[in-house]
Amino acid sequence: MARRGAEECGDVWQLEPGVYVAAAAGPCEAVLRRAQDFPKAPSPLFPPLKRSGGTPTPEERAHAHAARMRGLRAQAVAARIGEIAPRTARFADQWPTGQDVEILPRVRHALAEIGVSYLFSEDAPTLLPHAAQLFLAREVLVRPARWVWPRWIPTPARRFRTRQQVAFTDALRPIVRRRRSSGRLGDDMLGQMLRPSPHYGLLPEEAVLDTLPGITVATFETPSRAAGWILLHLARHPEAAGRVAAEAAVLPADPAATTSTHLGSLQYTQALVSEVLRLYPPSWLLTRRAPRQTQLGDYTIDAGSTVLVCPYTAHRDAREYPEPDRFQPERWLDEPGSPAKPGVFLSFGTGPHGCEGAALAMAMLTLLTAQTARCHHLSEPPGPEPSYQVTTLEGLATVGLRLRATPRG
Incomplete structure (x- = not known):
């Protein structure tokens, strides 16, 4: 439907009164970069908990975001590759061979271990079970419902979400206090948040705690969706998988090295x-709302209107990607005979609200792909029916994906 809308209605089109779709690469990128005209709404999934002492101010939340970014920037991720790689190798080593396996739960568990360990280091074992429950709360909240209740109504799903947030915070609070009292803040992302900044000093405890449930789930939820598509492509494109395997042969025998x-x-x-990620962006549709009247393409966007940004159609814009529907990894390489350089890439967003965990996600997915291809040939179960269902709610995913691994000789 998104492709048809783009082809028949143009780069920007009106879905219904007050709702517009940015379908082509240029308008999609423009909306995401024009954060003042099209701000990102706060995520309703894990809102700040109500406490007698009050919730963090918008300024404190902005400072907490800046502190998180110190631990998630590309240089910080690069310094900790030796911690990420062993878990991706273990995922590949422990894949049962010779049988069809539903792979997304296994991928999600492996990436949750990596993500939570990256955020909290030696305290990860304490927090990993709570992270799993936060993920479950998220899944319950985004399921289709017959009725869309106002956000202030405490539905069972929202009460469950709140209980899991409280449990996560109760487990994290003593860790924060122990690190601060001992002075051993740690080199992980939490340690970066606990360090005083020359710009705003020390973050209040509640500002640290309230901003972590969302990023904790995000470190593995979105990459898990992406990993499903990647592993499916390894199964469907054995030549490409073989090239990955040959490249991965140079990795150290000890993944920690x-x-x-x-x-x-x-x-x-x-x-x-x-x-x-270009062909199947995990977040295939993004929502922005205009706080004031502005212009987008040939449309005057009134205040209060919604703009849907569609990376899926933007990535299949032939003006940006020759043969846009073709799977062609070579387009990203500087090789003789490679296609024209790719254009706008929005799988991690762009502009002021681009994905803060992009470097971590790329490191996890690259190493998981390399280690898997090095160990195994992947294949889909035989039969005319697909081994998965495509879902588009809250993201593009291969639900129920089953694959078979055979050892690579």
């Missing part, structure tokens, strides 16, 4: 990951 240099050498693997 993997460095950012090794990761940088996986150029074709990174190209394959980028190409799958």
